[in-house]
Amino acid sequence: xxxxxxxxxxxxxxxxxxxxxxxxxxxxxxxxxxxxxxxxxxxxxxxxxxxxxxxxxxxxxxxxxxxxxxxxxxxxxxxxxxxxxxxxxxxxxxxxxxxxxxxxxxxxxxxxxxxxxxxxxxxxxxxxxxxxxxxxxxxxxxxxxxxxxxxxxxxxxxxxxxxxxxxxxxxxxxxxxxxxxxxxxxxxxxxxxxxxxxxxxxxxxxxxxxxxxxxxxxxxxxxxxxxxxxxxxxxxxxxxxxxxxxxxxxxxxx
Numbered sequence: 001x002x003x004x005x006x007x008x009x010x011x012x013x014x015x016x017x018x019x020x021x022x023x024x025x026x027x028x029x030x031x032x033x034x035x036x037x038x039x040x041x042x043x044x045x046x047x048x049x050x051x052x053x054x055x056x057x058x059x060x061x062x063x064x065x066x067x068x069x070x071x072x073x074x075x076x077x078x079x080x081x082x083x084x085x086x087x088x089x090x091x092x093x094x095x096x097x098x099x100x101x102x103x104x105x106x107x108x109x110x111x112x113x114x115x116x117x118x119x120x121x122x123x124x125x126x127x128x129x130x131x132x133x134x135x136x137x138x139x140x141x142x143x144x145x146x147x148x149x150x151x152x153x154x155x156x157x158x159x160x161x162x163x164x165x166x167x168x169x170x171x172x173x174x175x176x177x178x179x180x181x182x183x184x185x186x187x188x189x190x191x192x193x194x195x196x197x198x199x200x201x202x203x204x205x206x207x208x209x210x211x212x213x214x215x216x217x218x219x220x221x222x223x224x225x226x227x228x229x230x231x232x233x234x235x236x237x238x239x240x241x242x243x244x245x246x247x248x249x250x251x252x253x254x
Contacts (some may be wrong), residue, residue, distance in 0.1 A: 038065055039065055039066070039067050040065060040066045040067070040088050040089055040155055040156065040159050041067055041069040041086050041087050041088045041089070042055075042059070042066060042067065042068050042069060042087070042088070042089050042090070042091055042155065043068075043069055043070040043071065043072065043078065043081070043082070043085060043087045043089070043090050043091070044056075044068060044070075044071045044072070044091045045071075045072045045073075045074070045075070045078050045090060045091065045092045045093060045096070045104070046071075046073070046091075046093040046120075047073050047074055047093065047095075047096055047097050048093075049073070051093070051143075052071045052073075055068055055071075055091065056068045056071070058148050059152075065156075066152060066155060069085055069086055069087055070085040070087065073097075074096045074097050074098040074099070075096050075098050075099040075103070075104040075107075076098050076099075078090070078104065079107070079111075082112065087112075087115055088115065088116060088159060089115065089116040089117070089118060089155055089158065089159060090108060090115055090116070090117050090118070091118050091120060091155075092104060092105060092108075092117055092118065092119050092120065092137075093119075093120055093121060094119050094120075094121040094123065094128065094132060095121060095123065101119065101121070101132065102131045102132055102135045105117050105119070105132060105135035105136060105137050106135045106136070109135065109136040110222075113207045113218060113221075113222045114206055114207055114208050114218070116138045116139075116158045116159060117136070117137045117138050117139075118137070118138060118139045118140070118141065118154055118155060118158055118164070119132050119137050119139065119140045119141070120140075120141055120142075120143055120146075120151075121140075121142070121143060122142065122143045122144050124140075124142055133236065136236055137236075138158040138163055138164070138236075139154050139157065139158045139163055139164035139165060140164075140165050140166065141154050141164070141165075141166045142166050145166060145167075146166055150166070154166075160204075161204045161206070161237075162238070163236065163238045188231040188232065190228065190231070190249060193214075193224060194224055194227065194228050195249065196214065197210060197214075197221060197224050197225060197228070198228065198240060198241065198244045198249065200213060200214075201225075201237050201240065201241055202241045202244070202245070207221045207222055207225070225237070225240075228240055
């Protein structure tokens with residue numbers, strides 16, 4: 001049977017061309033999004049393929065400022081693709097088949113300090129949330145109680161240098177914060193360099209920007225921050241700045 005017998009006159013010629021044109025336009029739009037500095041490039045890490053497909057469908061179709069740059073079914077695959085995948089944020093399921101999400105978060109924070117980490121899970125126990133906060137995540141949203149709008153808002157919030165925690169776990173975060181503060185009654189001493197880094201974090205600079213400002217490596221900045229966190233018994237930038245402001249270690253100029 002000939003193609004002309006299957007398609008009406010002219011369709012056999014125009015249909016493939018239209019399909020190729022649509023694919024070309026989609027590829028061009030995707031390339032533009034990847035290269036746009038305003039676009040949030042996200043890597044989705046979840047062992048459920050349906051969730052990954054939903055994230056791609058949601059943000060490829062409706063959100064011009066959020067782009068799914070890659071996906072991984074487990075921690076091993078994530079660290080295999082990250083060197084070749086431009087990523088600003090990792091959307092991390094905390095229950096993975098090969099390694100705990102908290103271990104993935106710790107490794108991300110150590111090897112890729114400038115990538116934001118937004119945890120997603122249906123398991124919102126105090127122990128789980130506490131472990132992820134201590135691993136250095138930037139936010140945590142519930143799969144059960146969040147929608148597309150909240151997820152997009154969470155991504156944008158953490159990319160702006162703030163932290164985001166869903167309403168359903170805010171009480172847990174507060175308890176974690178209070179319990180940590182009880183262990184830091186004595187104000188520790190900070191070096192001049194540590195004070196500089198705290199101040200630059202306060203004005204919203206990321207580790208790479210701090211390194212450029214101070215003429216040191218990103219790894220050195222991360223090491224200083226880790227020492228500060230250790231002194232304070234915390235493990236995220238927001239708590240560090242809040243503590244420093246409260247204790248007068250740094251001040252906001254009027």
